[in-house]
Amino acid sequence: MSKKHILTFLATTFAALVTYAQPKAVFSSEELNMGILQWKRYIGTSFTVTNLGNQPLTITRVDPDCECTVVEWPTHPIAPGQSELIQVTYNARQLGTFSRAIGIVTDEPSDSIHYVWLNGTVSTKMPLDTVRYANQIGHTRLDNEVLEFDDVNPNDKQQRVINLYNAGNEAVTPGLMHLPRYLTAAAIPQRLRPGEYGQIIVTLNGHELRQKGLTQTSVYLSQQPGDRVSSENEISVSAILLPDFETQPANLAANPPVLSISTQKLELEYPAPNKKAKGQVVITNTGRSPLKIQSLQVMHPCISAEISRATLKPGQSTKLKITVDARFLKSAKSRRRILITTNDATHPKAFIDVTLVRSTPKK
Template sequence: MLLGSGLSVFAQPKASFDKTMHEFGTILWKNPVTATFKITNKGDKPLVISNVTTSCGCTVTDWTKSPILPGKTGEVSSTFDAKALGRFRKSIGVYCNASDKPVYLSFRGEVTADPKNYTFTHPYQIGAIRLNKEEIEFDDANMGDKPTIELLIANTSDRVYTPVLMHLPPYLSAVATPDKLGRNRTGKIKVTLDTEKLPKLGLTTASVYLSRFPGDKVGEENEIPVSAVLLPDFSRISQQERLNPPAIHLSAKELVMGELADDEKRSQTIIVKNVGKSNLEIRDLQVFNSALGVQLKKRVLKPGATTKMKITAYGHNLRRVKGSPRVLMITNDSNSPKIIINVKVTSKK
């Protein structure tokens, strides 16, 4: 009876948000935008969001209504109507059974009235079409989820444009709204990931291509890299494993390598240490593009053990790849199942 009582006291939900602030940057007047915050239950009991409040009537909230099981992820979103010009900062309060007090999340940006200048709202260009993203990234996906990403598009050509993403892999689908854009009009392509069709745990990468005109072909100019990270499932680990978890520690999570000529390469080393109470497993280790290479001496570390990870940047590949150079690690550390190491390196002009 005493043991059962002790376990009951220990078991509780724990809410962990992927961020507490969302940056919109510059957005267009009368074009509503949505901030989405992912919430992961890192506790031992189902996490229930009971209510989400707003700081003003200019925002509309939504959230995962069903209980979020241990190890699973839900969402809290807030849509801003963008009817007032100028800078804005808004907040929402999330009430859940993991705390007696609400958790406050914020978003900010600036509303502009110029409908023809898409430099700030759609900074990336493919032909006469401008986009708000140069990559499509599905981070922290769990098996069974079907997350979506909105690719905002602006037509700066002098003709009607039909938005189409070509060469979609089997795990992606895309719907354009509206299906035709007039001159200087904006729209979006909603891209949906089916996690059950992903080929493996960890990182899956591909490329899709934005059609610029009817009969367009695929090439580097209209390529959009896609990445999806499928996280391991910790919902079935034992109580003993929860009480004695591994814990990963890195000597650095960002490397600065400067500029590289085409015939140069540069390497740096990161020390990986297990500061937890059980064996740490590096289940997956991948790079997001061919500009980087990575080597790890050990994949399993006992408590207190260390190993070296060597990351190399290749100058001859920097010019040919799109997207940010970075390394992904998938581990059995339930508090850090995914680690991203960013590498700041550019091609020498």
């Protein structure tokens, strides 16, 4: 091979390697609908950037098209496969419909400029939606008293939002007490005047979760400095850390186990408030390798569950026996669910929702 051909080959090979080895930014949403916003208030939202390339990704610059938009973004390199949050605060200072662009510049060799749009309407009239804000703690109405992070990977950062409305006659300073190390919270605005809306943005750091499967805790809404913890201001939080299937053997990936459940919505009848209701669900392995039930966890203290076999051969079944003690129905705000985690990579987790109905007395 001549020297010219060798140089051409090397140049082509190098160009191919450069093209292959590069970061790639993918955003969870390119259009954020913020709904109806209250005039002259700061409203927060967020989205996620994930590096789907094979080299670290760096956001070099963020350019909102209006000073009414403030953006916080990660300044450190984002490793391949990892995700990071980008947080946005919008100043709703102008009435009417708005559409604002956020330009995000990265170090990608191509397509290095991305745009995410904020859309919404700013209004002075914000009627209270009593259906949405159905929960109340003190004089503060909330749209949610249960926070669920159902699909968490170790490198994830996820957010949930509690929307607030001050229905009282005095200003409040909303916040959350007793946050575990894997949760952080920020109130927008920090001071909520009577008749105003606000938010508490709760961020979960998957890296701080210590165990696979279900982790549950309670946090507590504070409205004034010195507020105390009680069941009346409790907010239930659950997080599910998914198993890691990247290191599973090749033979298991080619012939996976498959989880099959006879029903994921179990309705039980109970005869009286202080009685127990019982039922069962059949779990079957319809795959080609042994199915391992790695954890069986209840999400409400009124439920107990037991299973006779934790490993199922292909075609094998087992019964999951479920008991609900009606005396403890109101002992927690979490949903009445059972979580099953397995080595089925397609369905690593499954829920069984349990509902109770009063049985009709026999005549």
